[in-house]
Amino acid sequence: MSNPRVLELFRAHLPPQSIITDRAAVRPFETDGITAFRERPWVVVLPETVEQVRSVLQISRDHGVPVVTRGAGTGLSGGARPIQDGVLLTMSKMSKVIEVDLDACTATVEPGVTNLAISDAVREHGLYYAPDPSSQIACSIGGNVAENSGGVHCLKYGLTVHNVLGIRVQTIEGEELVLGGKTYDSPGYDLLALMMGSEGMLGVVTQVTVKLLPEPPDKRVLLGVYDDLPKAGDSVSAIIGAGVIPAGLEMMDALAIRAAEEYVHAGYPIDAAAILLCELDGSASQVEADAGRVSDIMKTKGAINVRTATTEEECELFWKGRKAAFPAMGRLAPDYYCMDGSVPRHAIGRVLSEITRLSTVYQLPVANVFHAGDGNLHPLVLYDANKEGELQRAETFGGKILEYCVAVGGTITGEHGVGVEKLDQMCLQFSEAELNQFHRLKAAFDPGALMNPGKAVPALARCSELGGMHVHEGKVPHPELERF
Amino acid sequence: MTGDDSERLITQVRSALERDRAVSIEGEASKAFLGPRADGELLSTRGHTGIIEYRPDELVVTARAGTLLSELDAALGAENQMLACDPPHFGGKGTLGGAIAAGFSGPARPWQGSVRDGLLGVELVNGYGERMQFGGQVMKNVAGYDVSRLMVGARGTLGLILSASLKVLPRPEYTRTAVVAVDRVEACGRSLNLLRKSFPISGSCYVDNHLYVRLSGNEAAVEDASETLGADLEVEESFWDQVRDHEHPFFQGNRPLWRVSLARGSSSHPENCQEQLVEWAGAQVWAYTDDAQSVIELGEGEHATPFRNVAADSSKPIGTEDKYVRRLKAAFDPQDIFNRGMVV
Ligand SMILES: Cc1cc2nc3c(=O)[nH]c(=O)nc-3n(C[C@H](O)[C@H](O)[C@H](O)COP(=O)(O)OP(=O)(O)OC[C@H]3O[C@@H](n4cnc5c(N)ncnc54)[C@H](O)[C@@H]3O)c2cc1C
Secondary structure, three states, rough: OOOOOHHHHHHHHHOOHEEEEEOOOOOOHOOOOOOOOOOOOOEEEEOHHHHHHHHHHHHHHHHHEEEEOOOOOOOOOOOOOOOOOEEEEEOOOOOOOEEEEEEOOOEOOOOEEHHHHHHHHHHOOOOEEEOOOOHHHHOOOOHHHHOOOOOOOHHHHHOHHEEEEEEEEEEEOOOOOEEOOOOOOOOOOOOHHHHHOOOOOOOOEEEEEEEEEEEEEEEEEEEEOOHHHHHHHHHHHHHHHHOOOOOOOEEEHHHHHHHHHHHHHHOOOOOOOOOEEEEEOOOOOHHHHHHHHHHHHHHEEEOOOOEEOOOHHHHHHHHHHHHHHHHHHHHHHOEEEEOOEEEEEEHHHHHHHHHHHHHHHHHHEEEHHHHHHOOEEEEEEEEEOOOOOOOOOOHHHHHHHHHHHHHHHOOOOOOOOOOOOOHHHHHHOOOOHHHHHHHHHHHHOOOOEOOOOOOOOOOOOOHHHHHHHHOOEEEEOOOOOOOO | OOEOOHHHHHHHHHHHHOOOOOOOEEEOOOOHHHHOOOEEEEEEEEOOOEEEEEEEOEEEEEEEEEHHHHHHOOOOOOOHHHEEEOOOOOOOOHHHHHHHHOOOOOOOOOHHHOHHHHHEEEEEEEEOOOEEEEEOOOOOOOOOOOOOHHHHOOOOOOOOEEEEEEEEEEEEOOEEEEEEEOHHHHHHHHHHHHOOOOOOOEEEEEEEOEEEEEEEHHHHHHHHHHHHHHHEEEOOOOOHHHHHHOOOOHHHHOOOOOEEEOOOOOOOOHHHHHEEEHHHHOEEEEEEOOOHHHHHOOOOOOOOEEEEEEOOOHHHEEEEEEEEHHHHHHHHHHOHHHEOOOOO
């Protein structure tokens, strides 16, 4: 599918090491974090400067070549999956920290800087960047912006949208948009907010200014052990209801606990039905008071044991198992399919029961790891792609989970994005009018539909084809459930 | 009066579309002073009020656009909760829809976030007369573009907001304000610390040579912090509502008032302008001057906007300079029926 004229132009604007066309060398770029979706790009470009990004965009536009932007390729919805005949614009070489402003408590960085590298760069000043996806050692800040990524500390400190003050975006039409900066607001529409989570559909993020927070003076992690999953779920609502906002509140079920424990030896109780990890931070007296309350609530709600980590090392050990939960799945099955539904907290119990039921229907085991405080579930469906039909079964199973999330008033994706993976479920969550509005919104930035085409928002034709699948005998799925 | 007036509102929008007329959206008109008045028939959300759903343990409230902020505060207060953002009520009359459309935030903004930060979802009517829902009631949601947050500060030019869901927080156990008498230079220096140090801060204000810092949290934590920050005076908690709602004596009178948005950690309050009230650890300045844009030196991204009693010609309507803004407006409202001529 090579386009010699375009390639020639790229070569005129980018150094040779920034252009990859060799079939073997482009292989690592075939997928993002969701390996079930593959496509070989005919060319991968790795610009080193904003100028080069603009050249790539301009050449692509002039020749009607689609552009897929890629950060670190850790995305879990296929958002950075290349498309045939398209350029894969990879931002990983633009990885400089441009400025740390200690008065403003901000860092301005290039998009390819990894999430963790930002905190690493400012740690000596007692500051850090709060959103911490589990993939933080690898994922790029540009990718975080494009997905509005979260992490275990987002319950208290917010998502990417709450922690990014400014970005620069290059549009396919050749303009640079300077959105936000170090001020708290800018005149005009809030395009900064609009770009958050826009999955590379509206432009290429080439610079990011993030807010830095002072390290809290004190923190503590509580680990509640339960012999029953719903009891752990109830504890979550009770803690929030009692007026405590933990820095993080995470839950793991039996399968996830055992896998993580075998993998990193965090000291988790392997016979527990569920554990709840609750991090509290702030001043010493605040932490002391909150820890007492949370511990009481956990016990009242049926925790059989509550352990406390106070030193930095102990806290890290408690988190280590949680943060390694995904890779640990590799020990249970050759492949896993990670879902990302988000539901009202009070529905967590119901959704977990439904997942268990579906697990027997589809005969695939599922481990649950989730951001319980935010109601963001990550059921991990375990399968073996080499076994006939398992991948397809896993996908159908995953789709059913998401349908249920929508039915209880939730959403199909809390932080991983729609990408190519959840296009079908978008048809369920949004009406035709809403999808049309999304398409018009995209066209405002990308009238030629060259930026990441076919991702994030389904074509209406796709939804109408699926109509039969979702609307059975004129009914929406789970009509028994209240909708709001 | 509480009720769902959405059918009438949608009918009015559709009728305006058919007749090719513009509509001017208004709640309680608490921010009418911002001007200019939009062209068109009045589309009032006054009858579209009330809380649709509120579950304290979900930390979310959903209400109709015409609901008074004071009514929301009362309902949340009864459960010992509050809105995570703290938009001004202006004259005690601000509505939820107006708070979203205007996008202003109270003194807690740098520490607790803005309306945009706390907004989880909106239901709106676009310029095709279609009723649509974006976002929802869950904390995390990245399905589709974030149309909800785009509505914040758009001043009703992209559509009519029917209802919205906002994040709520537990009320802090204990609140105290540390006040010190300091000059401007000293106040600036101290303000920097408010971002750099991990104090339980929920507001800052510098006015009349006094720096006020509101501290919220558990009692011991607040007392510790207030000792460090120094507390010469006692103030009533109502001080903060007065600042937020522009009812503090500083805001009395009818001279030209500007709002100046400075960079975080800007190390000096503007010179050449004697009368100012400074919030957000130095980043939001209210200044009395005939023309802040020429008097106050502004750095990159910093801006001054006329707020009250400023000659109208100093502001420009939306979309005149930026093609993306213009196209976005057209994507939502192709016939330009909503708040025609409004300034964003
Ligand atoms: C083990 C593991 C754990 C994870 N844990 C979490 C978690 O806790 N929370 C969470 O939110 N996510 C998590 N993720 C998902 C993923 O890491 C995030 O979505 C991350 O933000 C993706 O960043 P990336 O740089 O890898 O982006 P990519 O995968 O390269 O791209 C993702 C999307 O962003 C777009 N994009 C990338 N860079 C730019 C740019 N500069 N300009 C415009 N668009 C761009 C792409 O086109 C694509 O649509 C996890 C992934 C893995 C593999």
